[in-house]
Amino acid sequence: MPSNSQTKLPRKSLLTTSPNPTWAIPIRTTFRAALAILGALLFLIAVYLAQNRAQVSENYRASGDDGGGGGCNLFSGKWVFDNESYPLYKESECVFMSDQLACEKFGRKDLGYRNWRWQPEECELPRFNATALLERLRNKRMVFVGDSLNRGQWVSMVCLVGSVIPAPLQTMQSNGSMMIFKATEYNATVEFYWSPLLVESNSDDPVNHRLPDRIVRVKAIEKHAAHWGDAHILIFNTYLWWRRPRIKALFGSFEDEEQSRLKVVKMRRGYEMALRTWSDWLEVNINPNNTQLFFISMSPIHDRGEEWGKGKGENCYGETEQIRRVGYKGEGTDPKMMKIVENVLNDLKTRGLNVQMINITQLSEYRKEGHPSIYRKQWEALKEDQISNPSSYADCIHWCLPGVPDVWNQLLYAFIFQSNHTLY
Numbered sequence: 001m002p003s004n005s006q007t008k009l010p011r012k013s014l015l016t017t018s019p020n021p022t023w024a025i026p027i028r029t030t031f032r033a034a035l036a037i038l039g040a041l042l043f044l045i046a047v048y049l050a051q052n053r054a055q056v057s058e059n060y061r062a063s064g065d066d067g068g069g070g071g072c073n074l075f076s077g078k079w080v081f082d083n084e085s086y087p088l089y090k091e092s093e094c095v096f097m098s099d100q101l102a103c104e105k106f107g108r109k110d111l112g113y114r115n116w117r118w119q120p121e122e123c124e125l126p127r128f129n130a131t132a133l134l135e136r137l138r139n140k141r142m143v144f145v146g147d148s149l150n151r152g153q154w155v156s157m158v159c160l161v162g163s164v165i166p167a168p169l170q171t172m173q174s175n176g177s178m179m180i181f182k183a184t185e186y187n188a189t190v191e192f193y194w195s196p197l198l199v200e201s202n203s204d205d206p207v208n209h210r211l212p213d214r215i216v217r218v219k220a221i222e223k224h225a226a227h228w229g230d231a232h233i234l235i236f237n238t239y240l241w242w243r244r245p246r247i248k249a250l251f252g253s254f255e256d257e258e259q260s261r262l263k264v265v266k267m268r269r270g271y272e273m274a275l276r277t278w279s280d281w282l283e284v285n286i287n288p289n290n291t292q293l294f295f296i297s298m299s300p301i302h303d304r305g306e307e308w309g310k311g312k313g314e315n316c317y318g319e320t321e322q323i324r325r326v327g328y329k330g331e332g333t334d335p336k337m338m339k340i341v342e343n344v345l346n347d348l349k350t351r352g353l354n355v356q357m358i359n360i361t362q363l364s365e366y367r368k369e370g371h372p373s374i375y376r377k378q379w380e381a382l383k384e385d386q387i388s389n390p391s392s393y394a395d396c397i398h399w400c401l402p403g404v405p406d407v408w409n410q411l412l413y414a415f416i417f418q419s420n421h422t423l424y
């Protein structure tokens with residue numbers, strides 16, 4: 001840490017995933033049902049891909065809507081080994097690297113996960129030019145809003161832009177749920193705001209958010225939006241914290257119990273209500289001439305080895321290779337939730353506001369070797385039975401840096417520069 005960094009990253013607040021995340025259990029039960037439709041799903045995917053391919057070449061110029069990059073679909077493609085251009089920065093040189101993601105520092109020896117370039121089918125992903133992005137962000141705020149996956153992407157972005165700035169000209173401050181990286185020479189900030197369900201919930205505390213009972217105020221977002229509403233570039237996500245069959249929706253407020261009603265709703269219904277609350281807020285409060293909006297699709301997990309032919313009880317621990325099967329989808333990925341996001345974004349578009357989805361799901365599905373596994377800081381001392389069975393505490397949710405989230409940011413970069421927003 002350079003001497004000028006005003007505050008160190010709060011240690012505890014980087015802890016969002018204990019080795020056994022609370023949402024792990026409900027996911028497991030829904031997996032069974034998912035398994036039943038998997039065959040049908042794979043068939044549909046194959047049909048869809050075939051159609052999509054035909055469409056892409058046909059409407060190459062016209063499909064800018066969907067894929068970005070001047071009409072080509074940037075989200076469909078393959079990983080190509082490239083140790084000349086990648087990694088885009090060095091783990092040890094990133095001033096504000098997170099110990100949750102610094103896999104080499106915590107003992108990982110196979111470092112091939114850093115050397116992969118995403119190759120879209122029809123075009124090239126633009127090079128990430130950190131100087132150009134900083135110029136774009138001069139006197140502006142870029143804010144990532146969401147959960148620990150979005151925070152990982154934020155750390156990646158901080159490392160990417162930080163790689164062209166001398167350490168004394170980078171600062172980090174934290175204030176409540178907000179973490180603020182600043183490139184002082186540019187008066188540009190790249191910030192992260194913790195709100196894992198986007199709307200208000202009892203998990204909003206940046207440190208103590210792991211509560212057994214999840215309560216979500218699906219109709220309330222103002223308190224959060226006050227912190228990021230005037231940003232120039234906003235990047236949202238929300239997914240993993242919803243993964244339980246039901247949630248408790250609170251109508252009313254946390255402060256006034258008398259006036260509040262609690263209703264148990266099916267998760268997807270709660271998810272949709274929350275996203276509608278979020279999109280309604282944007283519709284009323286965001287001027288598209290001033291602000292660019294993005295939504296990062298769900299980040300896949302690799303915590304069930306059976307899904308790619310390993311033994312039961314195994315997971316991403318020990319993985320050094322990618323999944324090669326084109327179109328592979330893990331059972332933790334819920335296409336219905338992705339569909340809900342798509343519908344909400346489409347509706348918002350008809351009302352004049354465009355939120356660009358950055359579709360990172362499929363490209364990340366292949367990267368079972370990209371997770372920290374056991375190579376990250378452990379916040380609590382490991383027990384003997386854990387040490388003898390490393391899979392039991394492997395983190396197969398987040399991603400090592402440098403690594404997969406750098407490519408998410410490259411996609412984001414492509415869209416930031418593609419659109420012709422004036423940004424003033």
Ligand SMILES: *[C@@H]1O[C@H](CO)[C@@H](O)[C@H](O)[C@H]1NC(C)=O
Binds near residue numbers: 339342361
């Ligand atoms: C995301 O991209 C993949 C690969 O191109 C595609 O199969 C999937 O339908 C896309 N999802 C959405 C919501 O656009």
Ligand SMILES: *[C@@H]1O[C@H](CO)[C@@H](O)[C@H](O)[C@H]1NC(C)=O
Binds near residue numbers: 083084
């Ligand atoms: C890249 O990988 C190849 C093959 O593994 C190796 O021969 C070469 O030295 C590597 N280059 C760099 C710059 O690491």
Ligand SMILES: *[C@@H]1O[C@H](CO)[C@@H](O)[C@H](O)[C@H]1NC(C)=O
Binds near residue numbers: 130131
């Ligand atoms: C990166 O962007 C800066 C500022 O726009 C420009 O001067 C520079 O030539 C670019 N670098 C590359 C490698 O394109």
Ligand SMILES: *[C@@H]1O[C@H](CO)[C@@H](O)[C@H](O)[C@H]1NC(C)=O
Binds near residue numbers: 139140141187188
């Ligand atoms: C610095 O950036 C902020 C936005 O983050 C802006 O409000 C402020 O006016 C800028 N300062 C200068 C001196 O331009």
Ligand SMILES: *[C@@H]1O[C@H](CO)[C@@H](O)[C@H](O)[C@H]1NC(C)=O
Binds near residue numbers: 175176
């Ligand atoms: C922290 O945020 C609060 C409001 O959210 C603000 O009033 C206060 O000035 C901030 N503190 C610092 C040190 O930025």
Ligand SMILES: *[C@@H]1O[C@H](CO)[C@@H](O)[C@H](O)[C@H]1NC(C)=O
Binds near residue numbers: 287289
């Ligand atoms: C955005 O800019 C256009 C063109 O300058 C202008 O006509 C329009 O009123 C602006 N929209 C808003 C919401 O300010």
Ligand SMILES: *[C@@H]1O[C@H](CO)[C@@H](O)[C@H](O)[C@H]1NC(C)=O
Binds near residue numbers: 419420
């Ligand atoms: C660029 O902005 C203009 C005016 O706002 C709009 O008419 C045009 O369609 C935009 N072009 C693209 C490619 O988005």
